Structures are given as structure tokens and as C-alpha cells.
Amino acid sequence: MSVRKLPAPQPNPETQAFWDGLDAGVLRIKTCVDCQQTHYYPRHICPHCGSADTRWLDSAGTGEIYSLSVMRRGEGAPFAVAYVTLDEGPSVLTNLVAENLDSLAIGQRVRLMPQSSDADHAGDGPALPFFTAIGD
Amino acid sequence: MSLRNAACIVGAFEHPTRLAPDMTTPQLHAECAAGALADAGLSLTDVDGYFCATDAPGFGPISMIDYLGLDIRHTDSTEMGGCTYIQHVAHAAQAIAMGKCSVALITLAGRPRSEAVQRFRPGAPESAFEQWVGLTNHTSYGMCAARHMHEFGTTSEQLAWIKVAASHHAQHNPHAMLPKVVTVEDVVTSPMIADPLHRLDCCVTTDGGGALVVVSPEIARTLNRPVISLLGAGEATKGPSGGLGLDLTVSAAAKSGPRAFAEAGVTPSDIKYASIYDSFTITVLMQLEDLGFCAKGEGGKFVADGNLISGTGKLPFNTDGGGLCNNHPMFRGGITKVIEAVRQLRGEAAPAVQVPNCDLAVATGIGGSLGARHGAATIILERQS
Ligand SMILES: [Zn+2]
Numbered sequence: 001m002s003v004r005k006l007p008a009p010q011p012n013p014e015t016q017a018f019w020d021g022l023d024a025g026v027l028r029i030k031t032c033v034d035c036q037q038t039h040y041y042p043r044h045i046c047p048h049c050g051s052a053d054t055r056w057l058d059s060a061g062t063g064e065i066y067s068l069s070v071m072r073r074g075e076g077a078p079f080a081v082a083y084v085t086l087d088e089g090p091s092v093l094t095n096l097v098a099e100n101l102d103s104l105a106i107g108q109r110v111r112l113m114p115q116s117s118d119a120d121h122a123g124d125g126p127a128l129p130f131f132t133a134i135g136d
Numbered sequence: 137m138s139l140r141n142a143a144c145i146v147g148a149f150e151h152p153t154r155l156a157p158d159m160t161t162p163q164l165h166a167e168c169a170a171g172a173l174a175d176a177g178l179s180l181t182d183v184d185g186y187f188c189a190t191d192a193p194g195f196g197p198i199s200m201i202d203y204l205g206l207d208i209r210h211t212d213s214t215e216m217g218g219c220t221y222i223q224h225v226a227h228a229a230q231a232i233a234m235g236k237c238s239v240a241l242i243t244l245a246g247r248p249r250s251e252a253v254q255r256f257r258p259g260a261p262e263s264a265f266e267q268w269v270g271l272t273n274h275t276s277y278g279m280c281a282a283r284h285m286h287e288f289g290t291t292s293e294q295l296a297w298i299k300v301a302a303s304h305h306a307q308h309n310p311h312a313m314l315p316k317v318v319t320v321e322d323v324v325t326s327p328m329i330a331d332p333l334h335r336l337d338c339c340v341t342t343d344g345g346g347a348l349v350v351v352s353p354e355i356a357r358t359l360n361r362p363v364i365s366l367l368g369a370g371e372a373t374k375g376p377s378g379g380l381g382l383d384l385t386v387s388a389a390a391k392s393g394p395r396a397f398a399e400a401g402v403t404p405s406d407i408k409y410a411s412i413y414d415s416f417t418i419t420v421l422m423q424l425e426d427l428g429f430c431a432k433g434e435g436g437k438f439v440a441d442g443n444l445i446s447g448t449g450k451l452p453f454n455t456d457g458g459g460l461c462n463n464h465p466m467f468r469g470g471i472t473k474v475i476e477a478v479r480q481l482r483g484e485a486a487p488a489v490q491v492p493n494c495d496l497a498v499a500t501g502i503g504g505s506l507g508a509r510h511g512a513a514t515i516i517l518e519r520q521s
Binding site: 004006007009010014015036037038039040041043046047048066067068069070071072073074076079082083085086089090091092093094095098106107113117126 | 202264265266267268269271276278280281284286326330376378379380382384508
């Protein structure tokens with residue numbers, strides 16, 4: 001089994017606060033002052049109403065698995081790709097951490113469990129928003 | 137203004153190669169162009185409109201138009217992933233209807249088996265949040281299949297029937313990459329790639345290409361070929377709407393399909409043959425539901441027991457073997473969907489899979505990854521008597 005490389009994110013002015021939050025263990029999503037709706041991935045303009053008055057919101061980092069697929073082939077396999085629907089509403093594309101990937105299922109409750117990306121392949125780069133099953 | 141009968145497909149060509157290590161991609165484009173024009177009884181000097189997508193070599197269509205030696209007055213490099221070439225047929229008809237051109241050439245070619253192909257486009261706003269995840273086509277379509285199974289009870293055996301049907305057709309295609317007939321058992325016991333999709337739920341990867349010639353009805357009547365008219369077209373895109381609208385069980389074909397049928401003035405029950413983009417088995421199942429061939433969630437029952445096999449099933453599909461068994465050039469199966477629909481409407485499909493009296497067909501496809509954000513294009517084609 002080859003080790004999976006997780007490329008370090010390249011923050012930009014729209015996303016810097018997201019990556020800073022994650023390094024502090026907090027998943028930040030965006031909320032819109034005008035239409036009051038949340039969104040993910042975070043962006044400057046609200047995708048629901050077009051307002052530019054969007055603010056960062058600290059998610060509780062909990063939700064449930066909407067769907068998942070375990071990749072069985074290629075570099076770093078097996079690993080679990082999933083959409084997690086946060087309790088605040090938006091769905092997040094993520095990876096799931098588990099001792100036994102076959103134990104994961106749609107509908108399962110999960111929580112944020114950030115994993116380090118690879119800065120120069122050292123494994124100590126900025127954190128990525130992985131999730132793990134609650135109770136694991 | 138409607139596109140109904142605004143333009144006709146008079147030339148179609150599918151390159152016979154599935155592996156082209158000793159050719160260049162522009163050369164493949166040129167051979168496809170020559171093949172489709174010869175099929176129509178036209179030549180490169182007749183072309184006054186050119187369509188390619190952004191996978192074409194060089195700077196959009198500028199490089200290819202110069203390479204092919206065309207003298208054009210209308211060009212379009214609309215990009216919507218693998219279904220682009222279905223969309224190009226409709227856009228060519230629009231241009232013809234507006235008098236912007238009268239002979240439109242559409243080409244696709246690529247060599248993903250012989251050379252590395254860039255699959256991801258840098259700079260997409262979602263990249264930073266999605267690329268590290270390992271979201272390949274396999275995992276994206278895998279999540280669609282998993283959710284469909286969760287909501288509707290769809291089974292791996294039902295999905296397998298789609299591959300089985302494609303393989304029954306591919307056995308009659310001398311150019312098919314996978315001409316061997318497979319069983320449901322073969323599919324569900326093949327290695328798991330990305331749960332719940334097995335190796336045989338996936339399409340082939342091929343070098344090659346294809347081309348289409350779309351002309352005005354006036355020009356079509358002067359050519360000694362069956363006239364295949366565009367009756368209707370629809371296109372759509374779908375996104376997760378900031379994560380609040382994520383639904384992996386519905387494709388953008390739920391919008392492109394009804395738009396095409398409405399313009400054509402026909403219904404799914406009128407269709408004699410269906411070309412359905414088949415990057416994976418789940419892609420076919422969801423489009424059948426979304427186009428209205430069956431209710432949402434009923435796709436598994438609809439495809440089971442050989443219902444897609446020509447000659448025995450209710451809805452013959454992908455009678456060339458499709459992307460699942462025949463050809464998926466450059467990871468872009470849209471053009472081969474149109475080509476086989478044209479063969480069927482002309483009565484030129486392999487005799488064993490030719491649908492009798494095939495006068496009305498649909499070609500539909502997905503562009504990008506079926507998962508969160510993608511496009512869809514659908515066209516309805518009719519043979520003029
Ligand atoms: Zn808003």
C-alpha cells in the first residue's frame with residue numbers, strides 16, 4: 001500500500017480565513033447577512049442571493065454522511081471520499097478517517113477531525129477538513 | 137424561435153482506432169473531419185462553420201481551423217465536458233438558423249491511452265476544497281450510485297444489466313474495444329474500483345475521435361444521403377447550490393431532457409432508439425429516469441432482465457457497445473452518442489442490432505462528473521421520409 005500524499009492548500013484572499021480556522025481546529029463556513037443562508041465551499045458572493053455581504057461562521061463541525069465511496073485502486077488506496085451534511089445545512093466534500101472503512105455508512109453521525117497536509121511531503125502542512133464517525 | 141427542423145446531420149464518422157501511439161491528435165481531428173465530410177459527400181472547402189471544445193490542440197479553434205485549412209465565417213468552442221458534442225449539434229443548428237453558416241463541422245479527438253491528458257483545470261474556485269479529497273470520476277460516480285442505492289434500493293445486479301446489454305451490442309461491432317459478452321455475475325464479481333462500482337461498471341479509455349457535419353435543410357436535400365433532422369435540443373447545468381442543494385440522485389438531464397422533448401413535440405414513449413452517455417453504469421440509469429423513460433427510483437427495475445438489449449428489450453440503447461464496451465475517445469463520449477443515433481436512423485447500424493423502422497432517436501449525455509456539478513445536453517433526431 002502506497003502512502004497517500006495530501007497536497008497543501010494554496011490559500012487566497014477569499015479562503016485564507018478558512019484555512020486559518022482549520023489550523024485552529026474550527027471549520028468555518030459562510031453565512032449571508034441578506035438572505036440568512038449558509039454555503040460551502042466559502043466564497044465572496046452568496047450563491048443563493050448574490051449578496052456580497054457574507055460573513056464567516058464557525059460550524060459546530062458535526063453532521064451526517066450523505067454519501068460515500070471507498071476508492072480501492074491507485075495511490076494511497078483505500079480511502080473514503082464522502083459528502084457530509086453539516087448540522088448548519090451545507091454539504092461538505094471530505095475524506096473520512098476510520099480504522100475500518102467498511103464500517104462507514106450513509107446516515108452515520110460524524111465530526112470534524114482535521115488532518116495535516118503534506119508541506120514538502122513532511123506531513124506537517126496546513127490542516128485539511130477530514131471527518132470521523134462519532135463514537136470511533 | 138424553435139430549432140425544430142432548423143438543421144440536419146448529413147455526415148458522421150467514428151475513427152476506427154482505439155489506440156494511436158504513432159499519430160498526433162491534430163491528425164486524428166483531420167482524419168475524423170475527412171471521414172464525416174466524405175460521408176456527407178462534401179469537402180473541407182464546403183465548410184463555413186467549425187466547432188470544437190477546449191480539449192482540441194492549440195488556441196481554441198484558431199489552431200485547428202488553420203491546421204485543417206478551413207475558411208470559416210462562424211466558430212464555436214462551447215465547453216461542457218463529455219456531452220459538449222451533443223450540445224454542438226444544437227449550437228450548429230442555431231448558427232445555421234441565424235444564417236451564420238450553412239455547413240458546420242464538429243470534431244473531437246484525443247489520445248489518453250498514448251499520452252498523459254490533463255483532467256483537472258487549474259484555477260477552478262472549488263479546487264482548493266475538492267482536489268485533495270481524491271475526487272476522481274470513480275469516487276464521484278460511486279457516491280451517486282451509493283446514494284441511489286440508499287434511497288431507492290437499486291442493486292449492483294441491476295446496474296450490471298446495463299453493462300450486459302452494452303456487451304451484447306459490442307459483440308457485433310468489429311471496432312469495439314471490449315467485444316466479449318459478459319454476464320451480471322461477471323460484472324458484480326469484477327474487482328471493486330470505488331464502492332459500489334466494479335471494474336465492469338466503468339467505461340473504456342480509448343484513443344480516437346469522431347466528427348459530425350450539420351447543414352441547412354436546403355443543402356441536406358441536395359446530398360444523396362438520408363436526411364436526419366434535429367427536432368429538439370436541451371441543455372442544462374447542475375450544481376450543489378452552495379452545498380444546500382446537493383442531490384446526487386438527479387442529473388442535469390432532468391432539465392435538458394424535458395427541454396429537448398418539448399421542443400421536438402414528442403415524448404419518451406415515441407423514441408425507438410436511445411443513445412445514453414455511459415461513462416459508468418449509474419450514468420445510464422440516472423439519465424433514463426431523468427429523461428422520463430421511467431419514474432425516479434425505478435431505473436433499476438427498468439434496465440433489469442435485458443430491457444436495453446436491441447431485439448428483445450423495450451428500449452434499445454447504445455447499439456455500438458457505447459462507452460462501456462466500444463469507445464470513449466478522450467474521455468468524451470458525446471460524439472459517439474450522436475454517431476450511433478445517426479447510424480440507427482439511417483438503418484446503417486450493425487444488422488444484428490439495427491432497430492426496425494427506426495425513425496426517432498434521442499442522444500443524451502453528461503459533461504463533467506455526474507456528482508455535485510455537471511452539465512447535460514440532449515437532442516432528439518428524426519429521419520425524414
Ligand atoms: Zn444570500
